[in-house]
Amino acid sequence: MFDYKLLAALAAVVEQAGFERAAQVLGLSQSAVSQRIKLLEARVGQPVLVRATPPAPTEIGRRLLNHVQQVRLLERDLQGQVPGLDEQALPERLRIAINADSLATWWAAATAEFCAAQQVLMELVVEDQEVGLKRMRAGEVAGCVCAAERPVAGARSLALGAMRYRALASPAFIARHFAAGVSADALVRAPAIVYGPDDQLQHRYLAGFGVTGAFAYHLCPSSEGFVRLAEGGLGWGLVPELQVREELASGRLVDLLPERFIDVPLYWHHWRNGGELLSELTECLRRAAGGALVQVQPGP
Amino acid sequence: MFDYKLLAALAAVVEQAGFERAAQVLGLSQSAVSQRIKLLEARVGQPVLVRATPPAPTEIGRRLLNHVQQVRLLERDLQGQVPGLDEQALPERLRIAINADSLATWWAAATAEFCAAQQVLMELVVEDQEVGLKRMRAGEVAGCVCAAERPVAGARSLALGAMRYRALASPAFIARHFAAGVSADALVRAPAIVYGPDDQLQHRYLAGFGVTGAFAYHLCPSSEGFVRLAEGGLGWGLVPELQVREELASGRLVDLLPERFIDVPLYWHHWRNGGELLSELTECLRRAAGGALVQVQPGP
Known part of the structure; x- marks a missing residue:
């Protein structure tokens, strides 16, 4: 199997936008994080990070992040049955790209119960449609609310209303x-x-x-x-x-x-194999959007 | 004197975040804009733009933009006395960096009358303090509302309240x-x-x-x-x-x-030689902030 300590280091550097913050979150020294990234690069035989401010994943780095995101969601399903498997056991954090106007209006009421019941923390990223989907494709987010209907590979889209x-x-x-x-x-x-x-x-x-x-x-x-x-x-x-x-x-x-x-029609994009948690969120959005948004028939 | 056609091309490419939009705004072909940038670079003897998406000014490019911004504000003062001097005569656009919470609360009421009376259009850029001041230093904005007191070189800061x-x-x-x-x-x-x-x-x-x-x-x-x-x-x-x-x-x-x-104390940063328009906006903010913000004594 992959060495997930290395992949977790990569994810932390990208999510925390830097080596210093990543080290804090992982409880490691900065040089330990840096070593893990180098080791990961030695294994895959090419750079996984562009060393800029903030560090950005390379093409291969993005694919690895996408994989980490999906593994995390699957792990969570298992944890319901086998608690204590994850040593760190922080509450799950769902990273979601969303258009500014949804965040300013219906999103909080739609997801409040879900977050409280599932002990989920949300990391919301405000993006317009094309960028939101790009982040989805790059595996940087688990889901995306935007005006574009067509899902990226491996994902599904759900019409929420307008x-x-x-x-x-x-x-x-x-x-x-x-x-x-x-x-x-x-x-x-x-x-x-x-x-x-x-x-x-x-x-x-x-x-x-x-x-x-x-x-x-x-x-x-x-x-x-x-x-x-x-x-x-x-x-x-x-x-x-x-x-x-x-x-x-x-x-x-x-x-x-x-x-x-x-x-303006809105769609919820989510990974096809995103595990129970994403499925529940999807159900919850389907119900909430029915009340909050205008239900229209899409054109031919 | 400088060739302001060239400088205006540089400003348009940066402000419009691309050659295509810059060309539209200037009413030129894309290749004409590109030629002007090249000519400018030949004159200053080094690149003024990093050709990325979006194009970013180089260090020297930033200094040129800073200059353009200040010249535009001075031009406006003159135009009050000598109308018809500017062939394009679009309404003035003031680019201002502002923290999100000010924009969500007191800013609109504070500036509404000023904008209507002066026929000014605002281009607001939402930035936290350090980035706002960096944009100020780079000449990308004419003013900045943020929590940092210390002005950048050539600028003044005014305590607005908290x-x-x-x-x-x-x-x-x-x-x-x-x-x-x-x-x-x-x-x-x-x-x-x-x-x-x-x-x-x-x-x-x-x-x-x-x-x-x-x-x-x-x-x-x-x-x-x-x-x-x-x-x-x-x-x-x-x-x-x-x-x-x-x-x-x-x-x-x-x-x-x-x-x-x-x-959280807030300060208004503006260019010292920003012309009448910026001075009037500064006065208007001083008055409005007195009513909207908490007036506190700064610590020792």
Whole structure:
């Protein structure tokens, strides 16, 4: 069998983003960790880590990490039957990539019971869809919530439903920029808010009005910051309905056009052989998403 | 004088994180942008960009960007007096590094009027203190809100006041883990929530109870996700008071020990020769922070 002490050292260096922290977590000296990595590299005959800040796995390193992740999940199943097998016996940590808006809305309520019952700790990584799936493929995460349907090799995807995004702004902003109604002209002139370079929701909304060129926008890579900017009257932007129920009810945020919204489908990606724990989480997400998200029929 | 067409190409490639997007923004072909960068490199006699994804400035590239940023701010002052000088005349975009919790709370209300009056668009970059200042030093941002007081060379720092963090959890979580009171023992066993590897607030809180070793925690790199996890009963964690007024008033979140809180001082870093616009923003932040943040006397 593989020498899992060496593989655990590799996993710790990547997860802790450095040799020093990895050594702390493993209860070893830094030079011992470094030795284990070197020994692992001698065995596989090539580097497993790029020595950068933070250290990054090489292609072969990624494959090893992927394997470690899956072995850990399988170990956990066994531990239910044979307790005391793992000397370290820390609570299980599930690393999951998730889009920022899911984390800001439905995720906590959906997983609270599961985490408490299973004594699971979560390590959440906020990523947009393509990067989330890349991390999945690299074995860096056990699961991923994103808008892409197609699973990576060895994984399954489950349709959770859709997040409904509405174009919102403050009443003062609407009075200033849309007094004469929401038109293509007015939309181009009123500053928008965009989450980041990969956020195309505002572009899609504008395209619905025939606007495809440049428009003025603030950039704000924070779900809560985004809502605060809209509420403060700095711009208009597409916000998950789920996130702003109170703001909509109290009138602090207003829908530009209630009949125009954008539904973004969400999928849960998880390893096919991820063990009991991932299966239970999958079941729990299936149930919770049914209540929290909009259930839509996918297009043809 | 320098050839600012070349410098603008460098700035666009770095700001847009690629040659293709830079070309779009500049209205040039990709090869024209690439040519300008090469010409710039021929003039300075060394590379200004590392051709990675995304392209990163070299040491000398950073100094050039720093210069471009300051020239742009000075240009803006002049434009008030000599309109029409800039052919492109896009609204000014201020790039600012800010800690996630400020963006999730007081920032929007503090800057809304300024942005509307000055027709400024903001590009916000969420960074923890050290990285924010590094970006400042590199000339990638015009200002920075962070917990470090010491300004980088050429910049000033202004004390804004402090964010007050309270250790909060849901009533159900408190009943489950702290029924017998908040003790070192109970704190180590109850899962915490930690924002990321640089978030030491939970560690500091625990140190106040004499706990310095390992403890169980979820990792959640999102301000709003953090609050949702606490509210959902997944863990306890230190949350800015400002962010959860409603949750505290309604009892959805409860203070573990109201007399124990942590005040984190915040500073506004800005270029000393940043022009009128930065000076006005600085004034506006000074006024707004007085109302939103806790005004504390710095220690000796």
